[in-house]
Amino acid sequence: MxxxxxxxxxxxxxxxxxxxxxxxxxxxxxxxxxxxxxxxxxxxxxxxxxxxxxxxxxxxxxxxxxxxxxxxxxxxxxxxxxxxxxxxxxxxxxxxxxxxxxxxxxPCRKKGDAKNKVYLEERAEFSEGRLMDEESNAVMMEWENPLMAVHAKVVCSGGGDILNIGFGMGLVDTAIQSHDISSHTIIEAHPDVYARMLATGWGEIPNVRVIFGRWQDVLPQLGTYDGIFFDTFGEYYEDMREFHECLPRLLKKDGRYSFFNGMCGDNAFFHLVYCEIVKLELAALGIETEFIPIPVRHCLDEKIWKGVQHKYWQLDTYSVPFCYLSDEQNKDQTGNQ
Ligand SMILES: C[S@@+](CC[C@H](N)C(=O)[O-])C[C@H]1O[C@@H](n2cnc3c(N)ncnc32)[C@H](O)[C@@H]1O
The missing domain is CATH 1.25.40.20 (Ankyrin repeat-containing domain)
Known part of the structure; x- marks a missing residue:
């Protein structure tokens, strides 16, 4: 030696x-x-x-x-x-x-600044099985359909009023519509995506309310929900963290929450670290998190990434977060000890 x-x-x-x-x-x-x-x-x-x-x-x-x-x-x-x-x-x-x-x-972050301002101002283009931005980044891809079905199942598992943030290709919203729910609110910030929503009839479904705008700006228009799903594009962990701070106010008692878990999707260990961090940070807000593992290797044929700038998911397993207000939080809200 x-x-x-x-x-x-x-x-x-x-x-x-x-x-x-x-x-x-x-x-x-x-x-x-x-x-x-x-x-x-x-x-x-x-x-x-x-x-x-x-x-x-x-x-x-x-x-x-x-x-x-x-x-x-x-x-x-x-x-x-x-x-x-x-x-x-x-x-x-x-x-x-x-x-x-x-x-x-x-403390150094500028609050209120849209991190995805450029994306929201550029054109978004729908093509076969994908939604792309002008820099050839995939905003949403069809291969995620089975994942969106599980996210929808999680947030609709108690029925009631459902909120989805980020329409994209409408995969999760289509899945949400297949569940027995009372109402379905969708927030979308991109003008092209919003235009497509209206063109494909989402504005006329009786139990659907479409809100155009960034979730950060339309929060005052929201009520409380039994199920919430969060999946935006071009934002960072800190943006989602900011949204999480609103959850105790937006979630009804026994409400369920899930989010697109793409954090560090190109490194298994970094992903694990962030799953634990988000779990800890949600726990501090009185929200418990469990992860449902979904094998995805078979969905990720190399061909699907053709023409895509960044392969945003490269791991064999995707973990669907199943989040709910903890018993302690429920007790606090109802006043029962
Ligand atoms: C990944 S896609 C959502 C995919 C969707 N879950 C599906 O199943 O097709 C992200 C969507 O969020 C929208 N978006 C981005 N930033 C947003 C924001 N701050 N508020 C609301 N929507 C936003 C994007 O325009 C895009 O349509």
């Missing part, structure tokens, strides 16, 4: 030799460097499932989210090799880092 070098640190991390790892770190080797194969010491420890070495490296400042040349992070190595303890350590590190980053960055 080349003591005091990065190669030495990677070898000690791979073998789980914690004392050697500590000594090499004390010698001043940069824990965030990549070896000749493009791997960090953290990736070597994750690949071999050495949880306590992972802790030592993280304490020394190893970045949990560094990517190797194939786009995998240390957590991906732990996941692929089913090293449960290592997954836990890295997951906690990722959650902690992202929660801190969000809290630091949030």
């Amino acid at each position: 080349k003591a005091g070098t990065l190669e030495g640190l990677c070898e000690a991390a791979a073998k789980g030799m914690e004392l050697d790892v500590k000594q090499i770190l004390e010698a001043g080797v940069d824990v965030s460097d990549f070896d000749s194969k493009g791997l960090t010491p953290l990736m070597h420890a994750a690949l071999n499932g050495h949880a306590s070495v992972l802790n030592t490296l993280l304490e020394a400042g190893a970045p949990w989210n560094a990517l190797d040349p194939s786009g995998r992070c240390a957590g991906d190595y732990a996941l692929e090799n089913e090293h449960q303890d290592a997954i836990e350590v890295l997951l906690n590190a990722g959650i902690r880092a992202e929660l801190i980053f969000g809290a630091v960055e949030r």
